Amino acid sequence: MIKQSFLLFFSLIMLSLCAKAQQVQQPYIQLLGTAQDAGYPQMGCTRNCCTSAWKTDSLRKYVASFALVDPATKKWWLFEATPDIKEQLHLFQQLTKNAFAFLPEGIFITHAHIGHYTGLMQLGREVMNAQAVPVYVLPKLKSFLETNGPWSQLVKLNNIALHTMQADSQVVINDHISVTAVTVPHRDEYSETAGFKIQAGAKKILFIPDIDKWQKWNSNIVQEVSRTDIALLDATFYDAQELPGRDISEIPHPLVTETMQLFNNSSAAIRNKIFFIHFNHTNPLLWDNNTQKKTLQQGFNIAQQGAKL
Numbered sequence: 001m002i003k004q005s006f007l008l009f010f011s012l013i014m015l016s017l018c019a020k021a022q023q024v025q026q027p028y029i030q031l032l033g034t035a036q037d038a039g040y041p042q043m044g045c046t047r048n049c050c051t052s053a054w055k056t057d058s059l060r061k062y063v064a065s066f067a068l069v070d071p072a073t074k075k076w077w078l079f080e081a082t083p084d085i086k087e088q089l090h091l092f093q094q095l096t097k098n099a100f101a102f103l104p105e106g107i108f109i110t111h112a113h114i115g116h117y118t119g120l121m122q123l124g125r126e127v128m129n130a131q132a133v134p135v136y137v138l139p140k141l142k143s144f145l146e147t148n149g150p151w152s153q154l155v156k157l158n159n160i161a162l163h164t165m166q167a168d169s170q171v172v173i174n175d176h177i178s179v180t181a182v183t184v185p186h187r188d189e190y191s192e193t194a195g196f197k198i199q200a201g202a203k204k205i206l207f208i209p210d211i212d213k214w215q216k217w218n219s220n221i222v223q224e225v226s227r228t229d230i231a232l233l234d235a236t237f238y239d240a241q242e243l244p245g246r247d248i249s250e251i252p253h254p255l256v257t258e259t260m261q262l263f264n265n266s267s268a269a270i271r272n273k274i275f276f277i278h279f280n281h282t283n284p285l286l287w288d289n290n291t292q293k294k295t296l297q298q299g300f301n302i303a304q305q306g307a308k309l
């Protein structure tokens, strides 16, 4: 009898250890930055929004970016090459205790606004002199990088290897990770703008850091969020008070208040999938406790630098 219960106890322990090991092996994302293109605090800003962040390093935030990490294959991919890439790759090494290669297996970039691609310059001969780091982009962004310096030099010297993504078609990274680019409406001066849908193991992730109003998109954001597990969504501005004297409908971003309203009738479980990200320095989600609390109380999440999701 004693022997039997010991065996049962032993097998239960083994089972739970196996389940834990499997869980550890699941891919995950780690947020490496949460701010809009300019970072936080913003250059030259002496207003209340940035005063504390100028004084206290720990309040500063890098530009929106994350690592997609696959512990099973010991590989990782970077989403966005921001102006803070130098600090962000260092941060990733610290957070993962150097368990992964310093440079990612590939970099996925949404569009050609400064906060999203200019970090590529750190891969060039003046810095890392990297060897053919795969960079995944939509066709217009590809030709922008190929035909404009200094990016064209990265291509010529083979520091980066451009891989064209086609909108709505899946790029298979390995047997359990794939990435699909979707196009979204945004100021497309130099390139189209992508959002990414990521399948990582059993988890689905939606990343849309920059978009005009949700209503201008040919997909329904409420449906898209309900089909995903984690949705990192454009939260550049919280509400119209940040931009006094401007007509809300002219602001080419969904205000956080507008996004929250769209999910008014959604279940708490659906609202809980949303992580607001890409904060302008004026956005109180970066620095105002009351606004943060109010947003969390409604069941939404505020992306935090370093968080593992």
Ligand SMILES: [Zn+2]
Binding pocket: 036, 037, 113, 115, 116, 209, 210, 278
């Ligand atoms: Zn941006």
Ligand SMILES: [Zn+2]
Binding pocket: 041, 042, 045, 046, 047, 048, 049, 050, 281, 282
């Ligand atoms: Zn500011």
Ligand SMILES: [Zn+2]
Binding pocket: 111, 113, 186, 210
């Ligand atoms: Zn943009």
